[in-house]
Amino acid sequence: MKKSIKYNPQMTVEENAAENEVSISAVRNYLQRNQIDQSGDRQRLLFDEIHKLMADHPGVSIYWLAKKLKVDYKTAKRYAAMEERPEVRKGKQSALKPGFNIVKSVYYREKEILEGIMALYLKKGRFDADMTYSRGGFYRYIPQPRLKYDIEPKGDDVRQLEEFDELADGSLESVVIDLPFFVAPEPGEFYYAERYGTFHSVDELLKTHADMMRRATRKLMAHGLLVMKTQSFVYGNRQIWTNYHLYEYARELNLEMVDEFVSVNPRRMLRISGKQQHARRFHAYFLCFMKEK
Numbered sequence: 001m002k003k004s005i006k007y008n009p010q011m012t013v014e015e016n017a018a019e020n021e022v023s024i025s026a027v028r029n030y031l032q033r034n035q036i037d038q039s040g041d042r043q044r045l046l047f048d049e050i051h052k053l054m055a056d057h058p059g060v061s062i063y064w065l066a067k068k069l070k071v072d073y074k075t076a077k078r079y080a081a082m083e084e085r086p087e088v089r090k091g092k093q094s095a096l097k098p099g100f101n102i103v104k105s106v107y108y109r110e111k112e113i114l115e116g117i118m119a120l121y122l123k124k125g126r127f128d129a130d131m132t133y134s135r136g137g138f139y140r141y142i143p144q145p146r147l148k149y150d151i152e153p154k155g156d157d158v159r160q161l162e163e164f165d166e167l168a169d170g171s172l173e174s175v176v177i178d179l180p181f182f183v184a185p186e187p188g189e190f191y192y193a194e195r196y197g198t199f200h201s202v203d204e205l206l207k208t209h210a211d212m213m214r215r216a217t218r219k220l221m222a223h224g225l226l227v228m229k230t231q232s233f234v235y236g237n238r239q240i241w242t243n244y245h246l247y248e249y250a251r252e253l254n255l256e257m258v259d260e261f262v263s264v265n266p267r268r269m270l271r272i273s274g275k276q277q278h279a280r281r282f283h284a285y286f287l288c289f290m291k292e293k
């Protein structure tokens, strides 16, 4: 299982591996995957340090700078003479840029949203329970949840959803729910329906969402987090704003909405025929609700 890495450009690859409790090759893979200009960042850091020292101590010798920064004389001289900060190499990104490790509200990869939620809200470093685990697509690159449930379990370690209700009330730090997000009276019509199930009516979809939220909330401890993936959709030429219904249910359950992430999926999600009536959706939400008491 891959662990998430919080990369610190001020540290060496080995130090980052130790800090994140992962192997050195995992850090190297991370650098490659994210196209991080690691050698350029080292140069920029040295440039910044030397120029700050020169500004703070006008007239200092190259020898003093080299000793202070533990680099050889020639390197210190070269960097002291540089007028421009070294640029980021083409096609790469700098991990020194402001906000590199900041959790953002929009991502293309769900993994990054889930990592962001874990970093901001979870103490334990993984989700406590997933009520709609399916095949665990969410957890391909992040730690598995402690407890896995599904109405149709697809693995030996996935329990029947009814067993979720047997957990002690107030015992969970976090719960994840990702129900089918649309209505298809004819299930064969959509690939998503075959794979993940669907609802036969808008009413059934909304009632199931409300019911799952209620069940999850009962098991959450005070300040526990409910994460719901959802997507609004068009049905019979009418917009079904599922997310707004979820805000309402949350209010009734004494859940405060504390965050909203947008997951952008550039692939077409639903096949729609006929004249276009509404903007075609390429995004879903991860809504984060916190139990108030």
Ligand SMILES: C[S@@+](CC[C@H](N)C(=O)[O-])C[C@H]1O[C@@H](n2cnc3c(N)ncnc32)[C@H](O)[C@@H]1O
Binding pocket: 132, 133, 134, 135, 136, 137, 138, 139, 150, 151, 152, 161, 178, 179, 180, 196, 197, 198, 208
């Ligand atoms: C979109 S999938 C979840 C995918 C999962 N998050 C993943 O990462 O692989 C929706 C899940 O909701 C479950 N489900 C479908 N209808 C349901 C219902 N009426 N009540 C509870 N769960 C349902 C399905 O069995 C399916 O596993």
